Structures are given as C-alpha cells and as structure tokens.
Amino acid sequence: MSEAIERPASGAPPWEYASAPESTDIVRLDDRYGLFIGGEFVEPKSGRWFPTISPSTEETLAEVAEADAADIARAVDAARDAAPAWQHLAPAERAKFVFRIARQLQERAREFAVLETMNGGKPIREARDIDIPLAAAHFFYYAGWADKLEYAFPGRGTPTPVGVAGQIIPWNFPLLMAAWKVAPALAAGNTVVLKPAETTPLTALLLASVVQEAELPPGVVNIVTGAGETGAALVGAAVDKIAFTGSTEVGKAIRRATAGSGKRLTLELGGKAANIVFEDAPLDQAVEGVVNGIFFNQGHVCCAGSRLLVQEPVFDVVLDKLKERLQTLRVGDPLDKNTDIGAINSKAQLDKISELVESGVDEGAEIYQPECVLPERGFWFRPTLFTGVSQSHRIAREEIFGPVLSILTFRTPEEAIEKANNTPYGLSAGIWTEKGSRILHMAERLRAGVVWANTFNRFDPTSPFGGYKESGFGREGGLHGLEPYLSFDGGAQR
Amino acid sequence: MTERLEVRRTAKLYIGGAFPRSESGRSYEVTAHDGRPLAQASRASRKDLREAVVAARAAFPTWSGAAPSLRGQILYRVAEMMEGRRGQFEAELADAGAADPARGVSASIDRWVWYAGWADKLAQVVGATNPVAGPFFNFTLPEPTGVVGIVAPGDQALLGLVSRLAPAIVSGNTTVVVASERSPLPAVSLAEVLATSDVPGGVVNVLTGHTSELVPWLAGHMDVNGLDVTGVPAELLADTERSAADNIKRVHRAPDADPFDQAARSPYEITAFTEFKTVWHPMGA
Incomplete structure (x- = not known):
C-alpha cells in the first residue's frame, strides 16, 4: 500500500467541503398538477389528488392528480383519437416533432435536472450530467429513426405502428425512463399514455409542457399520474401495448393481467448483477x-x-x-x-x-x-x-x-x-x-x-438495454428498441 | 428623403473556416437565369484548391473522431441555421431560375435533417458482427474514407449540392466542394451557414470558379481519397476517372433520380465514401 492518507478518528476525509448548493430558482412549481390528456392539463374525474414530496426534506412540492379507471379510459381515448393522424403524418414531419422535443429538453436541461433532484433525491451532479442529457439524446436518436424505419428491419415488410402504448415507469430515473419509453414509441408512429411513478411525477409533468411547446398534435402524448391502482387500470385499458419498467413482482402481475389479451408487452425488471x-x-x-x-x-x-x-x-x-x-x-x-x-x-x-x-x-x-x-x-x-x-x-x-x-x-x-x-x-x-x-x-x-x-x-441511446430470465424481455435503446413499437404487414412476424 | 443604400455581399471562397478571395485575384460574373448580373464570384485557382485540400486534411482527425451523435447534432444545426435564412436561399434559387424556390429550400433543409439522423445509425445498419468459425470476436464497422472532392451538379444549385455534401460529411469525411459554375451563390450562402453551425472549419471547403478548370486538379490531387463526380460534365468524365486512378480514389456519382424524390437519398450514398474495417479479437479465459 502506498502511504495512507491521515484521517481524523471519525473517518471523515481530512479536508472540508464548502457547501455548493444548486439554486432552485430555475424551477417554478404549480400548487397542483392535473392529468395531461389530449394536449392539456385536466382535472381528474376521480376528484382525488395526492402530495408529492422531496425525499431529502420531506416537504410537499405539489399536489398531483390521481387517475382512476375513468381517467385512464379518457387518456386512452385521446391517444386512440390522435393515432390515425399521427401514424399517417409524413415520417419526416414526425421526426421533426421528436427532434423538437430533444432540442427543448436540451434548452431547459438545468430546470429539469434541478426538479429531478428535488422530487427524486438523486444528486444534482447525476441528474445534470447523466439523466437529463441522456433523456434528450434518446429523443434525438429516435427522432432520426422516424423516417428510416424501412432500413431497421429489412425483409419484414412495411413497418407500421402498434397503435396506443401504455407505458409505466419507475422512480429511479424518472425523466430518462420517460424518454426511453416515449421516444421510440413516437418515432415508430404510436401514441402513448405514460404513467410516471407516484413518488416522482414532476419531471414527467414538465415533459408535458415541452410536448405542448413542441406543438405535438393533442393526444399523441398523454401523461397520467397515480400509484399502483392507476397503473393496473392502464394495463387493463384498451391499449395495444404495455411497456413496463419496475419490479419483477409487478412485472409478473402485468404478464398475468395481460394474458390472453393479445396486448404486446415488454418488461424491464429487477436485477442482481x-x-x-x-x-x-x-x-x-x-x-x-x-x-x-x-x-x-x-x-x-x-x-x-x-x-x-x-x-x-x-x-x-x-x-x-x-x-x-x-x-x-x-x-x-x-x-x-x-x-x-x-x-x-x-x-x-x-x-x-x-x-x-x-x-x-x-x-x-x-x-x-x-x-x-x-x-x-x-x-x-x-x-x-x-x-x-x-x-x-x-x-x-x-x-x-x-x-x-x-x-x-x-x-x-x-x-x-x-x-x-x-x-x-x-x-x-x-x-x-x-x-x-x-x-x-x-x-x-x-x-x-x-x-x-x-x-x-x-x-x-444507440445501445440496447434489457434483461435475460426474470429481468424481463424486450430491449429498449438502439435499433432493437424500435421493434416492440412496430408491426409488420409482410415478411416474417415475431 | 434619402433612400438607404443596400450593402452588397462579396461572394468569396470558403477555405479552412475563413472566407478568402481567390489568391489569383480572379473573379467571374454570375448572372441570373434571365441574364441580369447578380455578383462577381471568386474564380478559384489551382493554389486555392490545394489550400482547400490541406484544410480538409487538417480537419479530418477532429471531425472523424467526433462522436457520431455529435456529428448528427451539428448537421441538424445546419438545418436550423438554413431555416433562419430561407428567404435568402429562396431569392437565390429564384435568380437561378428554380421553378419552385420554396420547395427547393424546404427539401434541402429536410435533407440535412434526414442525414443528421444517420450519424449514429449507419453502423447499426451497415456494420456487422461476423460469426467466424473459431474463438474470435469479429466485427465490421464503416469508417470515413478521408478527404472527398465533390463536384456539385450544375443545376439544382442548392438541393443538388446538399444531397452530395450531407452524406459525405455525416460519416466523418472532410470535403472540397466545387460549386455550380452557373449558379454558385446558393453554395456561397451555404458556406456562410456552415460557418455558423458548429461545423469545424475545414470540414467543408467551397470553391467557386470554372468547373472545367478545377475538376482535373481535384481529380489528380494525391491527397484526395474520394471524388463525387455528379457535377462533372460528360465530356470530362472519362479523363476525370482516369486521373482519379493515380491514387485509387473512390469515384461515385449520384443515383439518376429526381433530387426531390426519396430515391435521391440513401444510406448507401453515405457508404459510397466509407471504408469497412474488420477487427478480430481472440476469446478465451
């Protein structure tokens, strides 16, 4: 061993850090956030709201709506209504919408990073340097696929979107997981209903405002908040595909709940690497x-x-x-x-x-x-x-x-x-x-x-990610991450 | 009442990120399709061309070494900058006699966006892992060829040029462009866009002048690795290809398609100026 660094008995390092707090001025929070359905924020039919807190201070940051089955149905209807026009938009134009989201995320990166840290508790250094840049990069990468799908899966006929995707994401990388889900789905021509985790809804709701700024057609992206029951309602709703990231236990429940329904499914579950x-x-x-x-x-x-x-x-x-x-x-x-x-x-x-x-x-x-x-x-x-x-x-x-x-x-x-x-x-x-x-x-x-x-x-974004065995199936990221969001009208089907 | 006098632009060359006049001091008159005089354009010399190749070679390590996603973002930035100056491009295309200048500009901007998206996807579509019969990991990747000379088509002065230039640089090549002789002004404006789009100086060098004068020098230059001959006049093509043999230049010509058509864009326009590198690595505990 080289010479050991001398430390005080406490084990603390022999130097002091000045505090270096990131300002939260950049974040402006509303008192309450409704559900983002059909391009606007609406009151929940459930009439229920729940607080979302900062896990580092236990202070309430805002109240968010709790979607029930009726709210989910409304969001799925909005996504269904928006699907034909979005699917038939010229692919190059669809690409440009997704590029807009990527650019706007880059523009507002620090705001997203601070909010992610406030709501989820992760170090600002990680939110700032990893979560948010990667989220923007995912949108940028998949935007470019929107008008190149015919090159992604040669020999499988014309790629067409699956339809309406229900997407349920965890609390560990809230915006990044939203990007992993939404970006490939939109690029492939699907419309989505996204449910962020109940403890970390705020950056997804800020993403809703970016979707508005990008002037996406109403209903292409819908974002509904709530906990497990809300997620279960989304799994049971009239969607064509479920994409879930979360625990293996819930993943198994979703597989059981979708059995026989014909719904497409991808699961990104637990690990013990x-x-x-x-x-x-x-x-x-x-x-x-x-x-x-x-x-x-x-x-x-x-x-x-x-x-x-x-x-x-x-x-x-x-x-x-x-x-x-x-x-x-x-x-x-x-x-x-x-x-x-x-x-x-x-x-x-x-x-x-x-x-x-x-x-x-x-x-x-x-x-x-x-x-x-x-x-x-x-x-x-x-x-x-x-x-x-x-x-x-x-x-x-x-x-x-x-x-x-x-x-x-x-x-x-x-x-x-x-x-x-x-x-x-x-x-x-x-x-x-x-x-x-x-x-x-x-x-x-x-x-x-x-x-x-x-x-x-x-x-x-170019690198596929996903598990073997009980860590789930399907891949997110890369060329492989497109496949779960596409159907093919000819050639070999999966 | 005094009318304000317009400040006119000097149409210059674009070499190594700077806008010099031709070292020869020569220029030539550019006219509109109806014969109106528009401007004097620089008439590049052999020395200007050599300087452009030196600049392109110098820019190659940085540009080809940049992350593909970064190159993609920079190409997208070119589209953003063009959108902001579309009025200028439309006026220049109108002067050049384009039937629908707005359509030409829109298609040119969208073509940048389309190729921008290929930057970090090309290797996924044209690369491969190769299941060789032995304990080796073996993969093949596209890499840029090097310095590519581009003789832009004489008509379609903007879309024709963008359709040749974007696929050449997206993979990491650097370029020396010979602009349309008859309608060089859109190329000059494009150079001004590139200069403000985070495209490093030297990645694209734009020469205006006499095509028949510049092409033989470009084709014979020993530090140019590839040549896009789309704009080479038919009577010069055989000589050009012969000159290109001296250092085994990759010679490519655009597909014979309406530049507005989707057939005019393809990832295989990118691979026209890429090499394929295969790597072997042993596997074993």
Whole structure:
C-alpha cells in the first residue's frame, strides 16, 4: 500500500467541503398538477389528488392528480383519437416533432435536472450530467429513426405502428425512463399514455409542457399520474401495448393481467448483477467502477452491480481500497454539487433496504458502513458493504435497490460464471480484467442482457438495454428498441 | 428623403473556416437565369484548391473522431441555421431560375435533417458482427474514407449540392466542394451557414470558379481519397476517372433520380465514401 492518507478518528476525509448548493430558482412549481390528456392539463374525474414530496426534506412540492379507471379510459381515448393522424403524418414531419422535443429538453436541461433532484433525491451532479442529457439524446436518436424505419428491419415488410402504448415507469430515473419509453414509441408512429411513478411525477409533468411547446398534435402524448391502482387500470385499458419498467413482482402481475389479451408487452425488471473483479484487473479503476456500480443513484438502479465477485488473491486489497473509498463518499443534500449519495427515494424504500440489511446481519454476514453524519430530515442510508456473504443469503439473492454491496469471492473464471449466473435475474454484469480474450470469454457465458467490461453503468441511446430470465424481455435503446413499437404487414412476424 | 443604400455581399471562397478571395485575384460574373448580373464570384485557382485540400486534411482527425451523435447534432444545426435564412436561399434559387424556390429550400433543409439522423445509425445498419468459425470476436464497422472532392451538379444549385455534401460529411469525411459554375451563390450562402453551425472549419471547403478548370486538379490531387463526380460534365468524365486512378480514389456519382424524390437519398450514398474495417479479437479465459 502506498502511504495512507491521515484521517481524523471519525473517518471523515481530512479536508472540508464548502457547501455548493444548486439554486432552485430555475424551477417554478404549480400548487397542483392535473392529468395531461389530449394536449392539456385536466382535472381528474376521480376528484382525488395526492402530495408529492422531496425525499431529502420531506416537504410537499405539489399536489398531483390521481387517475382512476375513468381517467385512464379518457387518456386512452385521446391517444386512440390522435393515432390515425399521427401514424399517417409524413415520417419526416414526425421526426421533426421528436427532434423538437430533444432540442427543448436540451434548452431547459438545468430546470429539469434541478426538479429531478428535488422530487427524486438523486444528486444534482447525476441528474445534470447523466439523466437529463441522456433523456434528450434518446429523443434525438429516435427522432432520426422516424423516417428510416424501412432500413431497421429489412425483409419484414412495411413497418407500421402498434397503435396506443401504455407505458409505466419507475422512480429511479424518472425523466430518462420517460424518454426511453416515449421516444421510440413516437418515432415508430404510436401514441402513448405514460404513467410516471407516484413518488416522482414532476419531471414527467414538465415533459408535458415541452410536448405542448413542441406543438405535438393533442393526444399523441398523454401523461397520467397515480400509484399502483392507476397503473393496473392502464394495463387493463384498451391499449395495444404495455411497456413496463419496475419490479419483477409487478412485472409478473402485468404478464398475468395481460394474458390472453393479445396486448404486446415488454418488461424491464429487477436485477442482481455480478461485478466480477479478476486479480489482473487495474484495481484502482476497478474499485471506482465497483463504487459507481452500486452507489450510483443510491443504488436505485435495476442494473446495479450489487454482488461483487472478487478473485481470492486480491480480495484483501480490494476490500481495503473499497473501505477507504467509502469514507470519502459524501452523503447528504442532493442539491449540493459535491454530494455523491443523495436521499433514498421514499420512506417505503428506506424501510425495505433497512429490512434486507438487517437480514444480512441476522444471517451472519459482516457489515461495514463508514461513519458519516446524516441529515435529520429526509430518508437516508449509509453506503454499506457486506463481507462473508454466502450465495444463500437474502442479500445475495434479493434485489435491495439501495446502496448495499454484497461481496463474495471466487478462484477460477468458471466459478465466477457459475456464481454470477446463480440468480433468477439476468439484467447486467461487469467484468474487470486486463485480458481482452477473457472479457469476451466471460461475456459469452454470462446470462445477462448487458455486459460491461472495465466500466459499469454506461448508457447510450444507440445501445440496447434489457434483461435475460426474470429481468424481463424486450430491449429498449438502439435499433432493437424500435421493434416492440412496430408491426409488420409482410415478411416474417415475431 | 434619402433612400438607404443596400450593402452588397462579396461572394468569396470558403477555405479552412475563413472566407478568402481567390489568391489569383480572379473573379467571374454570375448572372441570373434571365441574364441580369447578380455578383462577381471568386474564380478559384489551382493554389486555392490545394489550400482547400490541406484544410480538409487538417480537419479530418477532429471531425472523424467526433462522436457520431455529435456529428448528427451539428448537421441538424445546419438545418436550423438554413431555416433562419430561407428567404435568402429562396431569392437565390429564384435568380437561378428554380421553378419552385420554396420547395427547393424546404427539401434541402429536410435533407440535412434526414442525414443528421444517420450519424449514429449507419453502423447499426451497415456494420456487422461476423460469426467466424473459431474463438474470435469479429466485427465490421464503416469508417470515413478521408478527404472527398465533390463536384456539385450544375443545376439544382442548392438541393443538388446538399444531397452530395450531407452524406459525405455525416460519416466523418472532410470535403472540397466545387460549386455550380452557373449558379454558385446558393453554395456561397451555404458556406456562410456552415460557418455558423458548429461545423469545424475545414470540414467543408467551397470553391467557386470554372468547373472545367478545377475538376482535373481535384481529380489528380494525391491527397484526395474520394471524388463525387455528379457535377462533372460528360465530356470530362472519362479523363476525370482516369486521373482519379493515380491514387485509387473512390469515384461515385449520384443515383439518376429526381433530387426531390426519396430515391435521391440513401444510406448507401453515405457508404459510397466509407471504408469497412474488420477487427478480430481472440476469446478465451
């Protein structure tokens, strides 16, 4: 080891950070947000509203409408009415509408970033540098496909839209998940009813105003807010396709609910990814990647590298480096530009993380958490490592969806593959090694939809994303992300 | 009452992001379709052409190395800038005798948007992973050819030029354009648009002048890798292709289609000036 950095006994780094809060002046919130149906905000027929809060302060930011089945039917009708004209618009013109959305998101990027952080608790640095730019890039990428669909699937006849898509998205990347859903659907000529998560509706509602500014025909994009019941109503409504991102449990319920309906379905569900570090890996780089893999976005990431598999000869050194790195992570105000780990998205999620972490201790794993002062209000969880984890432990099997890393070891590549694949999930995996041939050998054998080599948690609009096994089916992103939104009138059908 | 006197534009060359006159000091008169004098345009010399090739070569590493999504955004920006100056383009097309100047400008803007979208999709459509019979990962990607000379068609002074230029630069090539001799002003205006669209200087260089004078120099230049001969007069074509053989230039001519027609645009207009690179990498624990 090189000379250790001297630290105060508390484990805090030997330097002070000045606070660097991002101003919230750029965000103007209404007291109340109705449902965005047919191009305008309307009062819910349900007559019900619910508060949406900041998870870092527990303050109410606004009230949003709770859509019931009648509201959903109205939104689906609006989407249905808008479908023929949107489908038959010249593709180049449809492209230009989607380009407009991309450009407007770029124009208003900081406003979206601040609001995303306020409503969801993620660090402003991540919202500003990752979520919002990627969301805009998704619209830009798919805009370009709108008038090139005939090149995407040669030999399958004329591509036509599926019709009306019901889209249900999670709370971990609210605007980005909206972009993943809406951009390919619009480019392919579908109209949509989007339901954001109940804890993070505000950037989706701001997206509605961008849709208005872009002068999309009314009803092409509809955005309805609510919780699980609202989502269930959307699944049961007269839509042609459901696209869902969320938990495996709800994904299974949606598959059952749509059985026999003929509705097209894509599911992007949970994960329990293995991040595999070989002894020849560049270890400092690997440790950064492991930290990014599990602590990015508080670990609220379906593809998070939540199981670290370390080759035995380097276990001690990797663990030491990880512990050292954890002490420098800053947990706290997500609006502070120095913050690494923001607020846990909700009380319910905090309870779930706490319960699983307790199970880890109870089942005999060894816990490590750096000392750090947590704010008094809001929902917080310290970055957490577990060693002495066996494959049967709940923390090695279940998706925690929080800043909690379970560390296991392996001796041979075969053992790493065996352990990595020993899960019902199959969303992502990571490999850290200097040896290129080993990367490809491992990538071929890992049963996961995305494999990162010497990097982790990379996303790009051109790159398909999605899971094997119980992590879901269908792909979002890239050329493959168009297919779920298209039918073909000739050639081979899927 | 005094009438305000109009400030007229000097139509210059566009080389390396700057607007020089021809080093030769030569110019030629441009007239409208009805014979009205419109302007003097620079009559580029062999030295100007060589300077343009040097500028294009210098711009190649940065432009070809830019992320495809960035090139796409920059091409889209060209469309945005053209939309803002469409009145000027319409007037120039009207002077050139276009039947429907507004249609020509709209189609030109939309063509930039169409090709902008290809920047980050081309490799997905024309690239491949190749299942070779052995423990290797093997893939093939398109890469830009290098410096491409473009002889723009003499008619369709705007849409014809955009339809040749956009597919050449979207993949990362840099270009030396010989503008329509008879109607060079839309090309001059396009250069002014490009200069304000985040297209790095040198990616597009625009020469005006006498086509028959410039084409042999361009075709024979040893640092030009590709040549779009769409605007080469029929009587010069064989000599041009012969000269192009000296350094095995890729020679391409636009499809024989109405430039307004969808058949005039294609991803294979992009691959006319791309190479295909195949990479082998072993797989094994």
